[in-house]
Amino acid sequence: MTKTTAPHPATLELLERLISFPTVSADSNLDLIDFVERHLTEAGFRTHRLPDPSGRKAGLMARLGSDGPGGVMLSAHSDVVPVEGQNWIRPPFRLTRDSDRLYGRGTTDMKGYLASMLSLAIRAAKTPPERPLMLAISYDEEVGCVGIRQMLPGYEALGWQPELCIVGEPTAMRPAIGHKGKIALQATCRGTAGHSSLAPRYVNALHLAAEFITALRRLQDHYAHSAARDPGYDVPYSTVHAGRMQGGTALNIVPDHARIEFELRHLPGDTQEDFLTRLRQETDRILRPFRAQGAAAEIAIERTNAYPGFQIAPDHEAARRVAVLSGAHETIKVAYGTEAGYFAQLGIPTLVCGPGDMEGQGHKPDEYVTMAQLASCDRMMDRLLMQLDASRSARYAG
Structure with a gap:
């Protein structure tokens, strides 16, 4: 050398x-x-x-x-x-x-x-x-x-x-x-516990979590097909990613809690505030039928970290x-x-x-x-x- x-x-x-x-x-x-x-x-x-x-x-x-x-x-x-x-x-x-x-x-x-x-x-x-x-x-x-x-x-x-x-x-x-900005979040889904033999009588928190994951996929599709793109990145649009899901206690117990850790990595044109607004709308849609029946169901979203893009x-x-x-x-x-x-x-x-x-x-x-x-x-x-x-x-x- x-x-x-x-x-x-x-x-x-x-x-x-x-x-x-x-x-x-x-x-x-x-x-x-x-x-x-x-x-x-x-x-x-x-x-x-x-x-x-x-x-x-x-x-x-x-x-x-x-x-x-x-x-x-x-x-x-x-x-x-x-x-x-x-x-x-x-x-x-x-x-x-x-x-x-x-x-x-x-x-x-x-x-x-x-x-x-x-x-x-x-x-x-x-x-x-x-x-x-x-x-x-x-x-x-x-x-x-x-x-x-x-x-x-x-x-x-x-x-x-x-x-x-x-x-x-x-x-x-x-x-x-x-590089893109990032916001990391956690969604806590709460339902009602009960014996699995009577599962339809209770709110399964894992079912809430599954619907929430589906909502995240819809948001990802939105970004993938939006006009906000930057060909300078390997993935030229904002990305939504669910990295971890936990919940439940045992097979014969309807789970009353589940937690999902997820993130948004966004282009400058896709703000964190817009993402959170869309996420709240999706959460309301998931919970609406439970609320109509008076069932105890909740999805709480917490921001755990964020850093700006540049x-x-x-x-x-x-x-x-x-x-x-x-x-x-x-x-x-x-x-x-x-x-x-x-x-x-x-x-x-x-x-x-x-x-x-x-x-x-x-x-x-x-x-x-x-x-x-x-x-x-x-x-x-x-x-x-x-x-x-x-x-x-x-x-x-x-």
């Missing part, structure tokens, strides 16, 4: 250290944050720790350079998905190299990008750029972007106004200009800039959610671009990132450092 296609040695060293922290979302990330904060403080960054409500986790904001507006923010999350139940051949929390591949939980999603960020911090500290460099490191992204939502008040209190944010989720180093025009200055930085001029849209929507809602031009392939490696056993992808990310960071410094930019050829 030639020098121009190899990651910086510091990036590899940092990735090895980051992988050794088993920061599964259910567990604390404080050991990793302690390590990262020391690393950035020694490099001359000013850091701001943002603890979660429990005190078991924390996010970190860091800045090198002036306090004025402008500059660039790089964003990564520190948590990873679990390894239990997966058939790993290699140790998940020890970096293992095999030819061009670097194995370990989080190498692709997304400690490879985080290592490249921290490696950049070392180079930036040697000759601080004229415009500020900001780093955002969150927690609990893998459980629905919970951490960044909790961090936002602390971030906004800092008053930072970057001109660009790059969220480093794996895109194979292609600039991503959009989109930016492919000809936006920020998109053109990230294309130059990454060396990839074809923009994409990604199927998965990210924290980009939260930064975009703050008025920060935001794109997603990072090493690795979510579909190929993300959340899988023996997760890996290639040396070439990590090197490409380091080259993007090198170009960014040149852009942030006017004297370097004068020599920068793109």
Whole structure:
């Protein structure tokens, strides 16, 4: 591997250290944050720790350079998905190299990008750029972007106004200009319990749940045939998905409860409010005959989580800039959610671009990132450092 296609040695060293922290979302990330904060403080960054409500986790904001507006923010999350139940051949929390591949939980999603960020911090500290460099490191992204939502008040209190944010989720180093928003919900169906030999006298909660699932399928058909479409996505319309249903106690007892967990992943034109209105109409239709008979039947819907989608025009200055930085001029849209929507809602031009392939490696056993992808990310960071410094930019050829 030639020098121009190899990651910086510091990036590899940092990735090895980051992988050794088993920061599964259910567990604390404080050991990793302690390590990262020391690393950035020694490099001359000013850091701001943002603890979660429990005190078991924390996010970190860091800045090198002036306090004025402008500059660039790089964003990564520190948590990873679990390894239990997966058939790993290699140790998940020890970096293992095999030819061009670097194995370990989080190498692709997304400690490879985080290592490249921290490696950049070392180079930036040697000759601080004229415009500020900001780093955002969150927690609990893998459980629905919970951490960044909790961090936002602390971030906004800092008053930072970057001109660009790059969220480093794996895109194979292609600039991503959009993803769908998501709302996760739970429907609790309640009926009346009784002996199964007299089943028609009672309201079967599983029957309510089955009708509710049918209603979700009708809503999916509505979106599949609507005019709101975006060919930039593999599935070009909003999607409704039921992922889990539980209910009942025993075969000879009419179930009086059932629970369904479901979601909507939506295009910008299909709002969560419109979906909830349609859902309430479907629920009323299901319950109407029971109410007419005075039967005790109920379907209660609760929102359990949500995060915003994001989109930016492919000809936006920020998109053109990230294309130059990454060396990839074809923009994409990604199927998965990210924290980009939260930064975009703050008025920060935001794109997603990072090493690795979510579909190929993300959340899988023996997760890996290639040396070439990590090197490409380091080259993007090198170009960014040149852009942030006017004297370097004068020599920068793109």
